[in-house]
Amino acid sequence: MGSVTTAQRRASRPRADALRNRERIIDAASEMFIEYGPDVPMDEIARRAGIGNATLYRHFPDRTELMWEVVLYVADHVASLAEEANEAAEAEGGDAFDALRTFVHAAVEARIGALCPILTPGFDKDRAELAAQRHRFTDALERLMRRARDSGRLRPDVGVGDLMVALTQLARPLPGTNCVGIGRFVHRHLQLFLDGLMTPGRSELPGTAATLEDLKKEKCVPRTANR
Amino acid sequence: MGSVTTAQRRASRPRADALRNRERIIDAASEMFIEYGPDVPMDEIARRAGIGNATLYRHFPDRTELMWEVVLYVADHVASLAEEANEAAEAEGGDAFDALRTFVHAAVEARIGALCPILTPGFDKDRAELAAQRHRFTDALERLMRRARDSGRLRPDVGVGDLMVALTQLARPLPGTNCVGIGRFVHRHLQLFLDGLMTPGRSELPGTAATLEDLKKEKCVPRTANR
Amino acid sequence: MGSVTTAQRRASRPRADALRNRERIIDAASEMFIEYGPDVPMDEIARRAGIGNATLYRHFPDRTELMWEVVLYVADHVASLAEEANEAAEAEGGDAFDALRTFVHAAVEARIGALCPILTPGFDKDRAELAAQRHRFTDALERLMRRARDSGRLRPDVGVGDLMVALTQLARPLPGTNCVGIGRFVHRHLQLFLDGLMTPGRSELPGTAATLEDLKKEKCVPRTANR
Amino acid sequence: MGSVTTAQRRASRPRADALRNRERIIDAASEMFIEYGPDVPMDEIARRAGIGNATLYRHFPDRTELMWEVVLYVADHVASLAEEANEAAEAEGGDAFDALRTFVHAAVEARIGALCPILTPGFDKDRAELAAQRHRFTDALERLMRRARDSGRLRPDVGVGDLMVALTQLARPLPGTNCVGIGRFVHRHLQLFLDGLMTPGRSELPGTAATLEDLKKEKCVPRTANR
DNA sequence: AATGAATGAGGGTTCATTCAT
DNA sequence: AATGAATGAACCCTCATTCAT
Numbered sequence: 024m025g026s027v028t029t030a031q032r033r034a035s036r037p038r039a040d041a042l043r044n045r046e047r048i049i050d051a052a053s054e055m056f057i058e059y060g061p062d063v064p065m066d067e068i069a070r071r072a073g074i075g076n077a078t079l080y081r082h083f084p085d086r087t088e089l090m091w092e093v094v095l096y097v098a099d100h101v102a103s104l105a106e107e108a109n110e111a112a113e114a115e116g117g118d119a120f121d122a123l124r125t126f127v128h129a130a131v132e133a134r135i136g137a138l139c140p141i142l143t144p145g146f147d148k149d150r151a152e153l154a155a156q157r158h159r160f161t162d163a164l165e166r167l168m169r170r171a172r173d174s175g176r177l178r179p180d181v182g183v184g185d186l187m188v189a190l191t192q193l194a195r196p197l198p199g200t201n202c203v204g205i206g207r208f209v210h211r212h213l214q215l216f217l218d219g220l221m222t223p224g225r226s227e228l229p230g231t232a233a234t235l236e237d238l239k240k241e242k243c244v245p246r247t248a249n250r
Numbered sequence: 251m252g253s254v255t256t257a258q259r260r261a262s263r264p265r266a267d268a269l270r271n272r273e274r275i276i277d278a279a280s281e282m283f284i285e286y287g288p289d290v291p292m293d294e295i296a297r298r299a300g301i302g303n304a305t306l307y308r309h310f311p312d313r314t315e316l317m318w319e320v321v322l323y324v325a326d327h328v329a330s331l332a333e334e335a336n337e338a339a340e341a342e343g344g345d346a347f348d349a350l351r352t353f354v355h356a357a358v359e360a361r362i363g364a365l366c367p368i369l370t371p372g373f374d375k376d377r378a379e380l381a382a383q384r385h386r387f388t389d390a391l392e393r394l395m396r397r398a399r400d401s402g403r404l405r406p407d408v409g410v411g412d413l414m415v416a417l418t419q420l421a422r423p424l425p426g427t428n429c430v431g432i433g434r435f436v437h438r439h440l441q442l443f444l445d446g447l448m449t450p451g452r453s454e455l456p457g458t459a460a461t462l463e464d465l466k467k468e469k470c471v472p473r474t475a476n477r
Numbered sequence: 478m479g480s481v482t483t484a485q486r487r488a489s490r491p492r493a494d495a496l497r498n499r500e501r502i503i504d505a506a507s508e509m510f511i512e513y514g515p516d517v518p519m520d521e522i523a524r525r526a527g528i529g530n531a532t533l534y535r536h537f538p539d540r541t542e543l544m545w546e547v548v549l550y551v552a553d554h555v556a557s558l559a560e561e562a563n564e565a566a567e568a569e570g571g572d573a574f575d576a577l578r579t580f581v582h583a584a585v586e587a588r589i590g591a592l593c594p595i596l597t598p599g600f601d602k603d604r605a606e607l608a609a610q611r612h613r614f615t616d617a618l619e620r621l622m623r624r625a626r627d628s629g630r631l632r633p634d635v636g637v638g639d640l641m642v643a644l645t646q647l648a649r650p651l652p653g654t655n656c657v658g659i660g661r662f663v664h665r666h667l668q669l670f671l672d673g674l675m676t677p678g679r680s681e682l683p684g685t686a687a688t689l690e691d692l693k694k695e696k697c698v699p700r701t702a703n704r
Numbered sequence: 705m706g707s708v709t710t711a712q713r714r715a716s717r718p719r720a721d722a723l724r725n726r727e728r729i730i731d732a733a734s735e736m737f738i739e740y741g742p743d744v745p746m747d748e749i750a751r752r753a754g755i756g757n758a759t760l761y762r763h764f765p766d767r768t769e770l771m772w773e774v775v776l777y778v779a780d781h782v783a784s785l786a787e788e789a790n791e792a793a794e795a796e797g798g799d800a801f802d803a804l805r806t807f808v809h810a811a812v813e814a815r816i817g818a819l820c821p822i823l824t825p826g827f828d829k830d831r832a833e834l835a836a837q838r839h840r841f842t843d844a845l846e847r848l849m850r851r852a853r854d855s856g857r858l859r860p861d862v863g864v865g866d867l868m869v870a871l872t873q874l875a876r877p878l879p880g881t882n883c884v885g886i887g888r889f890v891h892r893h894l895q896l897f898l899d900g901l902m903t904p905g906r907s908e909l910p911g912t913a914a915t916l917e918d919l920k921k922e923k924c925v926p927r928t929a930n931r
Numbered sequence: 932a933a934t935g936a937a938t939g940a941g942g943g944t945t946c947a948t949t950c951a952t
Numbered sequence: 953a954a955t956g957a958a959t960g961a962a963c964c965c966t967c968a969t970t971c972a973t
Contacts, residue, residue, distance in 0.1 A: 066967075077971090078932080086969090181442070192419045208415050211457045215443060229441065265957070267952090292944085304959055528954080531954070532955065578907075639896070651872065661914065666869065668910065671900070673896035678899070681895075719935065756938045757965085759938070
């Protein structure tokens with residue numbers, strides 16, 4: 024036991040430096056998706072990752088694949104955070120709304136903004152692995168919010184979709200900028216938004232809560248083709 | 251007396267169709283800046299305006315100039331809204347926080363999101379005409395917020411910059427989406443955010459309030475590359 | 478007699494202002510062909526002529542036609558100069574080489590450089606009217622040079638083509654510039670070139686004399702299509 | 705010792721094919737600058753070089769940079785020719801005017817006409833490397849002409865600028881022509897011009913000698929438009 | 932496996948020419 | 953007849969992706 028041929032090792036285990044590069048790329052890409060959006064030039068990602076552009080393509084055959092891996096990586100992280108938050112809420116003495124706050128701020132640090140490619144037209148968000156993470160995430164967050172609602176601190180007229188959309192929006196860089204400066208505002212404004220989510224509700228809300236799923240089903244017109 | 255020749259009228263007044271086209275362009279551009287950001291292809295703007303691309307360039311010699319006109323147009327509108335809101339607040343029986351709510355929702359309808367080019371690196375936001383509108387706007391909004399603060403309904407630890415940034419962010423379409431669907435959320439989430447702005451403050455806010463001016467001074471790297 | 482209907486007058490005689498515009502256009506174009514080459518933007522020509530662009534097109538349906546008229550106009554002028562020079566040489570006491578000098582310098586003033594469109598690929602230099610002028614010009618110049626040669630002051634190993642090419646080249650603006658400055662050099666360098674044409678020849682000349690006709694027959698490869 | 709690894713060599717030395725392409729581009733560009741002027745389409749240069757247009761841009765980020773490299777390349781060559789000519793003149797038994805003739809004809813072969821971008825408005829002819837070549841060139845040529853003047857064979861009333869401008873002009877292809885045919889005349893007419901430079905001067909020269917420097921200072925309007 | 936280089940397609944802008952007033 | 957406006961094609965340059973070392 025314990026002895027494998029070189030060939031076997033090759034097949035199963037990638038070279039150490041290749042693994043390291045893979046990490047670097049995902050890291051660079053997730054940062055840059057947040058700063059510049061999902062259209063950031065591939066060469067720039069490669070540059071920030073400190074590798075040649077073709078190396079990037081060896082790891083991820085095209086931009087779609089890269090987006091996919093980034094999303095998967097971040098979604099995994101964020102899902103874990105949601106689960107942890109939920110567990111904290113379930114734990115003895117846990118407060119669900121506080122756990123929600125903790126999760127929201129942690130999600131920003133975990134680069135939840137790098138999930139933006141999900142909304143890109145043509146992105147196949149239903150591929151198995153991602154679906155799994157989304158389920159973990161959605162489940163945990165829904166249970167957490169239900170618990171917060173039940174505890175009487177979360178307004179009953181808001182849903183997971185509301186939180187997700189607002190979180191995504193507020194965590195983005197300002198349009199047309201890659202201002203690091205937005206960072207100064209993100210946590211501040213999320214805090215204010217969370218305050219707005221608390222009971223008693225201070226205003227009537229228009230529309231209804233929706234999940235991201237619902238949103239994705241909206242009539243998304245490719246506005247380009249209307250002539 | 252009082253009568254001008256046709257020639258004179260011609261000289262001073264642009265042709266009717268040209269005026270119409272100009273309106274259409276600004277209209278299309280302001281919509282598309284909101285939906286896609288200030289980098290949206292010029293050809294797409296022309297297409298949505300229903301004109302040839304070169305016509306776009308006849309009206310606005312380059313993208314900068316177009317951004318400028320759009321911003322001016324929207325800023326004028328939004329400034330008026332802010333002034334109206336302020337006047338409503340000053341009027342007998344007026345409530346400043348309610349006026350603030352009214353303004354926020356109206357600003358979205360007025361396409362305040364189309365002001366995003368202001369944050370674009372290289373945009374000369376200090377040109378005289380725009381500076382004037384910004385002053386009108388800033389003055390009115392600051393007075394409105396001060397009044398709301400004084401009336402005891404607005405948290406004292408938030409500033410104009412907070413409102414502006416959150417408003418901008420929440421009013422944007424989701425990244426990569428051309429979904430009209432986001433509209434369903436905008437007013438809803440702004441309402442929640444406004445709730446969070448009310449007294450009594452329900453949480454401690456990190457950071458400090460900042461104006462858009464401050465933001466612009468942040469270390470902003472040019473958008474396309476960082477080399 | 479002497480009475481024509483308005484209709485007849487219209488058909489035969491263009492309006493006075495139209496005539497004036499036509500002159501202005503040719504004037505502007507001939508200047509600008511010299512300064513910028515035959516590719517100068519049509520709108521710029523219209524601008525310098527002080528008219529709208531469409532007016533230019535009413536007079537000359539396309540750039541080719543405009544070039545043609547300019548060439549015709551200048552060729553006529555230059556041909557007259559050549560004839561005058563020849564006559565001066567034939568007159569009693571006339572010196573042919575001196576007449577040649579006079580002609581060369583006068584041709585520059587007459588904007589001989591505006592003949593450059595002749596060499597443009599696709600230019601139909603064989604249209605009847607132009608052919609006539611070219612004949613007048615060539616005849617006069619050939620007789621003048623023959624006479625100068627016979628008088629013993631012009632080298633026998635140079636021909637009309639030599640003079641024409643050098644004249645054209647030295648009278649052009651420097652490449653890439655519309656420097657008025659070149660004017661300072663033109664007469665100076667033509668003078669030097671003419672000195673070089675005098676007897677006794679001070680060097681052996683490579684190649685043989687050629688007419689512009691010969692030149693036009695050269696293998697002119699449209700270099701664009703060699704892949 | 706003294707041995708470099710493959711990696712090191714890679715880092716320092718560009719790939720062989722890239723070098724080859726670079727040469728081809730400069731070669732094509734220098735030809736085409738002469739034939740069509742500095743405005744020749746980049747795509748055409750790429751085509752003649754036998755590469756894709758983007759490859760051209762990889763080597764030279766923009767047209768300015770390409771002009772610069774071409775100019776540098778040719779200037780180096782021409783400067784060497786001037787120095788050689790000067791040395792030949794200084795050598796025992798050397799004749800300065802003959803050396804000048806040799807230089808002029810060699811400069812044409814060395815594509816001195818490709819220096820035309822120098823006169824383009826906005827071209828920074830003072831960048832260090834180019835300034836160096838220009839100095840080498842100017843020094844050598846001035847010394848050569850002074851020597852020729854001192855030897856009594858060169859007219860005293862002509863300067864470097866005269867030679868340079870006339871050389872540039874006579875070496876160009878006829879306007880609008882892509883005729884290789886002009887080559888037949890160039891050496892012929894330069895020979896005639898050189899003859900005109902010899903003593904005794906056969907005519908009075910208008911104006912005064914000027915350097916290219918002087919010319920550059922003339923009131924040069926930007927090329928594209930004059931508004 | 933890693934890389935620099937090459938490429939075609941696409942967006943920004945200008946210009947000759949046509950259209951509508 | 954004169955004009956301002958509109959347009960498609962062409963050119964400059966960038967970027968995702970592929971190729972060759």
